[in-house]
Amino acid sequence: FKGVSSLKQYLPSKPHKWGYKLFVLSDVKGIVHNFEVYTGKIEKAEGHPDLGASSNIVLHLSDVIPAGKHHLLYFDNWFTSLQLIGELGKRDIYCLGTVRPNRLQGCPLPTDKDMKERGRGSFVVSSFASAEPVSTLKRWDKKTKKEVDVECPSMVMAYNKFMGGVDLLDSLIALYRISLRSKKYYLRLFFHFVDLATVTAWLLYRRDCDQFLVPQRSQQPLLDFKMSVAEALCKQGKSASKKRGRSSGSVDAAWEKKKKVGHASKPIPQEAVRKDEMGHWPLVSERRGRCKMPKCKGSPVVVCQKCDVHLCLDKHKNCFLTFHTK
Structure with missing residues (x-):
């Protein structure tokens, strides 16, 4: 971030040296549970003693x-005390x-020089794990x-297994980050929070799919998920009143069945967009196209202005109405 802001920090160890600093609490899968924006000072936590900035956060x-x-709870050496x-x-x-x-308050430990001579090693402290059992890697x-064979204590195995949720979150956000540039600091923060919320929603979606034994090939990848969210936000208006649940004869159910057979081509809009009752005007196209209503073999000239799909609309059948209501 190159704009002017009192919140901007210099982070020499990061790929981008100047920017905002966020402290994030996440689980091992990267799902965010809490976060704070660093404003230059970390106050004492309410109901706790003042343990210094790194522990207070x-x-x-x-x-x-x-x-x-x-x-x-797992954290790295900047926080641990x-x-x-x-x-x-x-x-x-x-x-x-x-x-x-x-x-470590005067504990007799090897010096950094001794650790470097051994070629590897770090200090780990825990209130629940121990070195035993020791595995060989x-x-x-x-x-x-x-x-070569290297002995690995149990607590190091646990640290490597469960640490890194925030790094996973950062890598997912970086894949498809909102690239709109602005020198207004609050817009850059807002765009980041949108990315943060979208990735967290996708991780929750993946977690629910796994719990309901949905095959991974049937789950939306992150890019498709973000595109679906963007489409719904851009096009959705007021919600249409409808009955709870989805009937077996709905447009979505028929379209999914058609996709499995391998006959579906251009995807239909999201259900929330299709049924929002806003801006769905019939236009007459210059050329005919295949009706997007499942099981209809018509080739109408009528196109929905918002959904951009061909639909039959004449005195014999009204696929236009059915498509936007069922």
């Missing part, structure tokens, strides 16, 4: 986690995270240029 974000449910782990433990929230040696050794 964790206390702020974790307020949405219900106490007494034994939730597990023994005081934070103790404070969260009062609410039965257990933690695991990498930690910096200067936050295969890793590539650059010196010997072959795979």
Whole structure:
């Protein structure tokens, strides 16, 4: 972001050095549960002692986690401190995270020089996990240029498995980010929040599909999901009053059946757009086209101005009305 804003931060370790800084609480799948925009100062969390900026933000974000449910929280070494782990433990929230040696209150630990001589290693602290059992993993050794066996403690396995939900979220947002440019800071934040909400909605959609055993090939990919949301937002007007549920003879059910057979070509508009009762005017086209009403073999000249599909509309049949109501 190159505009002027008091919220803009310099982040030397990030690919984009200047921008807004957001702290996000997400689950392992990237679904967002809470977030805060960094404004230059992190206040003490209400009802908690002042543990410093990095720990205070964790206390702020974790307020949405219900106490007494034994939730597990993972974070990296910028946030981790023994005081934070103790404070969260009062609410039965257990933690695991990498930690910096200067936050361990004088514990006798190997120096950075010793760790580098060993070639790998980091410090991890937890209120629920331990080193046992130790697993053996295969890793590539650059010196010997072959795979070697490396011992991996249980808590490191857990950290690698469950850490990274926010990174996954960032990568999904970056795939199809809203690219509208503006020097107004609030618009850049707004566009990011739209991307954040859309990706989170898609992750929830995928989670529900998995719970209902919907095959992955039948689930919408992220780009199609965002296009469906964009189409509905651009075209939808007032909601049409309709009966609850979908009848087996609906246009959508017939179209899905036609798709499975392999005869469907141009997709029909979303149901919310098709039935919104706004701007669906019949126009006479210069050439005929195949009627988009399933099971109709007509070739009408009438086109819906909004849906941009050919539909029969004459004294013998009215596919135009059926298409926009069923």
